[in-house]
Amino acid sequence: MTRYAYRRFPFVTPPELAGGAGAGRYPVAIVGAGPIGLALAIDLALHGVRSVVLDDNDVVSVGSRAICWAKRSLEIFDRLGVGERMVEKGVTWRVGRLFNGDKELYRFDLLPEAGHKMPAFINLQQYYVEEYLVDRCHDFPDLIDLRWKNAVIDHEARADAVRVEVATPDGRYSLMADWLVAADGSHSTTRSRMGLPFEGETFHEQFLIVDVEMEEDPFGADGVPERWFWFHPPFHPGQSALLHRQPDNIYRIDLQLGPDADADVEKDPERVLPRIRAIVGDRPFEIDWLSVYRFRCARLDRFVHGRVIFAGDSAHLVSPFGARGGNGGIQDVDNLGWKLAAVVKGEVNSTLLETYDEERSIAADENILNSTRATRFMTPKSATEMTFRDAVLALAGSAPFARRLVNSGRLSLPANLAGCRLQGAEGEGAGLAPGSVCLDAPVAEAGADGAQGWLLDHLGGRFMLLTIGEGARAMALPRLARLHVALEGEAAAPGDLVDRGFVAARYGRDVAYLVRPDQHVVARFGADEAPALSGILGGAVAAAGKGVPA
Numbered sequence: 001m002t003r004y005a006y007r008r009f010p011f012v013t014p015p016e017l018a019g020g021a022g023a024g025r026y027p028v029a030i031v032g033a034g035p036i037g038l039a040l041a042i043d044l045a046l047h048g049v050r051s052v053v054l055d056d057n058d059v060v061s062v063g064s065r066a067i068c069w070a071k072r073s074l075e076i077f078d079r080l081g082v083g084e085r086m087v088e089k090g091v092t093w094r095v096g097r098l099f100n101g102d103k104e105l106y107r108f109d110l111l112p113e114a115g116h117k118m119p120a121f122i123n124l125q126q127y128y129v130e131e132y133l134v135d136r137c138h139d140f141p142d143l144i145d146l147r148w149k150n151a152v153i154d155h156e157a158r159a160d161a162v163r164v165e166v167a168t169p170d171g172r173y174s175l176m177a178d179w180l181v182a183a184d185g186s187h188s189t190t191r192s193r194m195g196l197p198f199e200g201e202t203f204h205e206q207f208l209i210v211d212v213e214m215e216e217d218p219f220g221a222d223g224v225p226e227r228w229f230w231f232h233p234p235f236h237p238g239q240s241a242l243l244h245r246q247p248d249n250i251y252r253i254d255l256q257l258g259p260d261a262d263a264d265v266e267k268d269p270e271r272v273l274p275r276i277r278a279i280v281g282d283r284p285f286e287i288d289w290l291s292v293y294r295f296r297c298a299r300l301d302r303f304v305h306g307r308v309i310f311a312g313d314s315a316h317l318v319s320p321f322g323a324r325g326g327n328g329g330i331q332d333v334d335n336l337g338w339k340l341a342a343v344v345k346g347e348v349n350s351t352l353l354e355t356y357d358e359e360r361s362i363a364a365d366e367n368i369l370n371s372t373r374a375t376r377f378m379t380p381k382s383a384t385e386m387t388f389r390d391a392v393l394a395l396a397g398s399a400p401f402a403r404r405l406v407n408s409g410r411l412s413l414p415a416n417l418a419g420c421r422l423q424g425a426e427g428e429g430a431g432l433a434p435g436s437v438c439l440d441a442p443v444a445e446a447g448a449d450g451a452q453g454w455l456l457d458h459l460g461g462r463f464m465l466l467t468i469g470e471g472a473r474a475m476a477l478p479r480l481a482r483l484h485v486a487l488e489g490e491a492a493a494p495g496d497l498v499d500r501g502f503v504a505a506r507y508g509r510d511v512a513y514l515v516r517p518d519q520h521v522v523a524r525f526g527a528d529e530a531p532a533l534s535g536i537l538g539g540a541v542a543a544a545g546k547g548v549p550a
């Protein structure tokens with residue numbers, strides 16, 4: 001265990017056992033209170049949908065797992081009500097430096113432009129992320145029933161519901177759910193019970209992860225945290241290494257060990273301590289956590305199987321390089337939450353869930369591709385791959401084209417849903433294309449004392465029409481909320497937002513956007529075009545005959 005003060009969440013006898021009543025019935029049952037299960041429960045609650053979350057454990061994530069949370073995840077966490085707390089606790093970073101041996105090849109800045117509420121990345125241990133999500137779940141006592149020490153041991157999917165068998169310290173019980181979401185992680189028992197192939201590639205390379213607590217900062221005079229990655233580090237010849245700072249003066253060190261390393265030997269502190277000293281020099285430190293891991297890239301062929309839906313690591317798995325595992329799973333939640341809520345509330349029919357499968361499959365493939373490429377670059381499999389890799393590294397110091405080929409993990413970005421069936425027209429003029437995620441920008445509320453804030457705080461959770469610039473003010477869609485942004489020099493009406501210098505550049509002017517509840521653009525309309533719902537949102541929503549979900 002790390003030094004993190006783990007809270008043991010109490011087991012409470014579930015009503016099905018306490019009252020001796022029959023199986024309770026829930027709109028949604030979620031297996032797993034990891035980051036994905038917890039975030040989904042919150043998203044559903046924000047849509048007024050009740051869920052029961054069943055976890056076999058009674059603590060948040062044990063040990064050191066995810067630390068890097070990308071801007072898009074932070075924006076989603078913010079929509080769920082926990083983003084600011086995470087940023088406050090997390091270590092914000094944006095600059096990465098790459099070394100070959102002791103020579104710096106180049107550095108990159110992940111957020112070179114101003115005008116975003118959320119930083120490019122924070123580092124925050126997964127146990128804090130889960131702790132904050134658990135606390136947020138407690139804000140919805142009538143909508144989220146979070147049950148610790150409730151292991152799902154069986155399920156049976158029927159035409160109209162799923163029967164779930166649960167084992168607890170007080171005995172077994174069953175419950176019925178309209179929908180079952182399997183957020184039960186990489187070893188998903190839901191997946192294996194259903195006999196679903198989880199195909200992909202296993203990498204034999206091993207990595208040593210060591211978290212050390214250290215008062216003294218290794219990042220130089222200004223102490224601004226950065227991501228440092230070495231190929232062929234002088235302190236660990238022939239391999240790769242990564243150094244990252246986390247909150248509480250904890251530093252993550254990843255050391256590549258090779259495929260033949262003996263994990264037990266490598267975990268011996270007598271072996272680990274000199275390795276760490278070689279990196280941090282004579283700064284005093286203490287080991288907080290260490291483990292040796294291998295990883296896989298794999299995915300389910302489909303994420304929606306009737307009334308059982310997979311999200312997070314149960315659906316797709318990547319190597320940690322690029323930080324696409326947890327970040328990808330949080331985007332699953334963003335995509336699934338509003339759709340499942342709309343289905344549960346009877347606003348649309350369940351074919352909408354097919355678009356979750358479609359959109360998140362594309363994202364999973366992209367994540368797996370990037371993760372696999374990074375892993376290949378870092379751990380070349382053949383003499384040819386090694387020659388290519390070393391030639392790229394040799395050139396990268398002086399040749400910008402070679403820098404683009406250096407791959408120590410392409411960091412998680414928002415999925416682009418262009419071309420998927422829910423997306424509509426790209427109208428005239430310039431601006432964000434359908435399928436893109438809306439960009440944040442500083443805005444103020446209309447009026448002399450208008451509060452300053454951020455555009456994304458006003459988008460999401462429901463469909464809305466975003467109109468930008470006076471030429472778009474009159475544009476409207478029936479039954480749809482509308483948000484108007486007045487640009488510089490334009491008069492603002494009550495209820496409008498006022499651009500603080502970035503909206504026009506990012507969105508264009510005199511333009512309207514149909515925005516999804518997950519802040520993605522469905523369609524863009526120029527000022528001379530009449531916004532229309534027909535032909536957009538595809539057959540899935542239209543088939544329900546009820547229009548756009550509220």
Ligand SMILES: Cc1cc2nc3c(=O)[nH]c(=O)nc-3n(C[C@H](O)[C@H](O)[C@H](O)COP(=O)(O)OP(=O)(O)OC[C@H]3O[C@@H](n4cnc5c(N)ncnc54)[C@H](O)[C@@H]3O)c2cc1C
Pocket residue numbers: 031032033034035036037054055056057061064065066067068069126150151152153183184185186188189190209293311312313314320323324325326327328329
């Ligand atoms: C070393 C390492 C570093 C990583 N770094 C990053 C990073 O920097 N950024 C990033 O985005 N991702 C990272 N990841 C990936 C990230 O940790 C996972 O993607 C994330 O934990 C997935 O969340 P999840 O909720 O899907 O699954 P999990 O976190 O595995 O949660 C699953 C939950 O389900 C519960 N459960 C399982 N079976 C049952 C059952 N039968 N009944 C009830 N409950 C059950 C488990 O107890 C657990 O609480 C890293 C992973 C590793 C291993």
